[in-house]
Amino acid sequence: MLIDQFPAIVVAVPLVAAALCAIVRNETACWLISLVVAFLCFVGSATMLGQVQEYGVPLSYKMGGWAPPAGIELRVDLLSGYLLVLVSLIATAVLIYGRHSVRAEIKESVRGWYYAMYLLCMCGLLGIVITGDAFNAFVFMEISSLSMYTLIALGKDRRALAASYQYLIMGTIGATMYVIGVGLLFTITGTLNLIDMAERLAPLLDTPAAIAGMAFVVVGLSLKIALFPLHLWLPNAYAFAPSAVTAFLAATATKVSIYLLMRYLYTVFGFSFAIEQTPILEVVMVLSLAAIFAGSFSAIFQENIKRMLAYSSVAQIGYITLGIALANAPGLTGSLVHIFNHAVMKGALFMLVGGIALQIGTVRLSDMAGVGKVMPLTMFGFVLGSFSMLGVPGTVGFVSKWYLAIGALENGWWWVVALLMLSSLLVLVYMGRVIEVAFFRERPEGAPPLKEAPKSMIMTAWVFILACIYLGFDTSFTVGVAQQAVDVLMGGAQ
Amino acid sequence: MEGLNELAFVLGGVNHWITVFLIMAGLYIIVSRSNMIKKLVGLSIFQTSVYLLYVSPGKIIGGTAPIISTDFAVYSNPLPHVLILTAIVVGVATLALGLALVVRINEAYGSIEEDEVYGDGDWN
Numbered sequence A: 001m002l003i004d005q006f007p008a009i010v011v012a013v014p015l016v017a018a019a020l021c022a023i024v025r026n027e028t029a030c031w032l033i034s035l036v037v038a039f040l041c042f043v044g045s046a047t048m049l050g051q052v053q054e055y056g057v058p059l060s061y062k063m064g065g066w067a068p069p070a071g072i073e074l075r076v077d078l079l080s081g082y083l084l085v086l087v088s089l090i091a092t093a094v095l096i097y098g099r100h101s102v103r104a105e106i107k108e109s110v111r112g113w114y115y116a117m118y119l120l121c122m123c124g125l126l127g128i129v130i131t132g133d134a135f136n137a138f139v140f141m142e143i144s145s146l147s148m149y150t151l152i153a154l155g156k157d158r159r160a161l162a163a164s165y166q167y168l169i170m171g172t173i174g175a176t177m178y179v180i181g182v183g184l185l186f187t188i189t190g191t192l193n194l195i196d197m198a199e200r201l202a203p204l205l206d207t208p209a210a211i212a213g214m215a216f217v218v219v220g221l222s223l224k225i226a227l228f229p230l231h232l233w234l235p236n237a238y239a240f241a242p243s244a245v246t247a248f249l250a251a252t253a254t255k256v257s258i259y260l261l262m263r264y265l266y267t268v269f270g271f272s273f274a275i276e277q278t279p280i281l282e283v284v285m286v287l288s289l290a291a292i293f294a295g296s297f298s299a300i301f302q303e304n305i306k307r308m309l310a311y312s313s314v315a316q317i318g319y320i321t322l323g324i325a326l327a328n329a330p331g332l333t334g335s336l337v338h339i340f341n342h343a344v345m346k347g348a349l350f351m352l353v354g355g356i357a358l359q360i361g362t363v364r365l366s367d368m369a370g371v372g373k374v375m376p377l378t379m380f381g382f383v384l385g386s387f388s389m390l391g392v393p394g395t396v397g398f399v400s401k402w403y404l405a406i407g408a409l410e411n412g413w414w415w416v417v418a419l420l421m422l423s424s425l426l427v428l429v430y431m432g433r434v435i436e437v438a439f440f441r442e443r444p445e446g447a448p449p450l451k452e453a454p455k456s457m458i459m460t461a462w463v464f465i466l467a468c469i470y471l472g473f474d475t476s477f478t479v480g481v482a483q484q485a486v487d488v489l490m491g492g493a494q
Numbered sequence B: 001m002e003g004l005n006e007l008a009f010v011l012g013g014v015n016h017w018i019t020v021f022l023i024m025a026g027l028y029i030i031v032s033r034s035n036m037i038k039k040l041v042g043l044s045i046f047q048t049s050v051y052l053l054y055v056s057p058g059k060i061i062g063g064t065a066p067i068i069s070t071d072f073a074v075y076s077n078p079l080p081h082v083l084i085l086t087a088i089v090v091g092v093a094t095l096a097l098g099l100a101l102v103v104r105i106n107e108a109y110g111s112i113e114e115d116e117v118y119g120d121g122d123w124n
Helices: A002-024 A027-055 A077-105 A110-128 A134-153 A159-189 A194-204 A208-225 A231-242 A244-270 A271-276 A280-300 A305-326 A329-361 A377-388 A394-410 A414-440 A456-475 A478-490 B002-012 B014-031 B036-058 B079-109 B116-117
Strands: A059-062 A072-075
Touching: A002 A027, A002 A059, A002 A072, A027 A059, A027 A072, A027 A077, A027 A110, A027 A244, A027 A478, A059 A280, A072 A077, A072 A110, A072 A280, A072 A478, A077 A110, A077 A244, A077 A329, A077 A394, A077 A456, A077 A478, A110 A134, A110 A244, A134 A159, A134 A244, A134 B079, A159 A194, A159 A208, A159 A231, A159 B014, A159 B036, A159 B079, A194 A377, A194 A456, A208 A244, A208 A280, A231 A244, A231 A305, A231 A414, A244 A305, A244 A329, A244 A478, A280 A305, A280 A414, A305 A329, A305 A394, A305 A414, A329 A377, A329 A456, A329 A478, A377 A394, A377 A414, A377 A456, A394 A414, A394 A456, B014 B036, B036 B079, B036 B116
Parallel strands: none
Antiparallel strands: A059 A072
8 A cells, every 4th residue: 555655755755856956956846846745745744644543553664674673664653643744734834935035035046955955854854753763863863954054054144154053063962962872772772763672771771871871862852952051053043044944944843853852751761760760851841941931031132033033932942841841641732732833833923024034134123113014914913923922812822831731730830830921921022022113113214115025925924823823722633633642652662 | 809800990991981082072172162173173073982882882802794604603783883884974964064164154254263253243
């Protein structure tokens, strides 16, 4: 059956298509190839998720016909299926969105390469999620990261180069830390298959090598996740990358690393070990709360809107890792739901800001006075997106915070709930600043005339904004899948 | 005897000591140097430590290649070597991209000293 081949297809097709784009290099052709491939991956991922949901058995693909654990296994269970759908969905949407923005921001000679890199990056991200092999995950991580550094460096501003370099150094340290951890675990277990490793690791968990391996893996992945205080690469990378790249990165890259962290903490090391015998969840908890507040406070003082949203991402990542640290079913559900919700709302906000960047030419707050009157669709979408970030009931932001709060209360940590509420006020401050400038100030005299961003950009962004509201009411997809995925995680290896 | 045991501990794990030394040396160079090329050199040394970490436990003294034959009972696991071939490729690609970025930074800023590049202009 063809569906049995889907796990290999969603990784192999973007890889081949990337090479094809690098050969063709005609902008329109490359765009079409990318769009078709991304959409195919989305359809494939959604089919696989549906299949897994229906039969309740993970899909396992033996790469090259070698049976796991010796061979590399591609594995789609509920959790990875959920992430696959997210990544391929965002990739497709950003391609539709990015046509104009890419034309405006990237030199004509490298646009073909842009699409090649974009597909490689998507291939890497899908690969990290779908693979059931620790070392294979590292290779995919580097495929996605290297193409991401290139995409960031394509930004118009020369600071994009410096930001990309900074990310390259920190990202490589993170990936190398991860692979050192995998090496230690491999040395004591003799296997790289994650499920097999979990079984063989169980009697060895309190050996120093296992604990050191865990520490290396967690620190390495935290660098990729941009968990406070390892987030220093993120604001510059998001702020100076081309707008379409920022929307794609913000919605997918860090989420995929969070997925891998969850896999290690809950599947490989096991739920009880992570909680009872190591202080890892306490550490993640403190860092998450620090991320929420440090990120939000920094966001308040930013002049550059993209940079402001980037700091806000640091804070939102804090919410997601907080759910991991709560280590109970509602908390983890909140965390998984927020992975999807944050991707949708932050993707939408970055898309709208990309429209502003295209029309005004800058994303500085001071240049945005009175924009609300000339670009009402963009700014109205921004207001709705802000509501969602704030967690107003009826938006996706509320749903995830609700589950996080229930998770915290289940552990008896009412002060975490209080901090969550307090942090929402900070969101109000930094998003409110933009809304105040855009709607309640006059356009300066003699400012050049402005119109709305191109339709394709506005429409894609609005689809996401409407999704923020729709998924705020109808949570059957996000919460439904997340709860089933949490059962898989909490139940350990399946 | 005590002293001998300690000596055996130090010598027995000599590959690990070298690995640890390379990790620390690489990280130290990345943190302490402001020259972007030197930082990349540090990064390469840091990545090199991983190669040793994987390859050295894979070697068994007296072991052969994994041949299915009654004549050879002890063999070395080939998997770590294969993994490290991949890791070397990744390392080379990273270094190449890093150097390419430094070339572009030099064109754009006229400097590859980190404090001049990052200290230059408004990052907000």
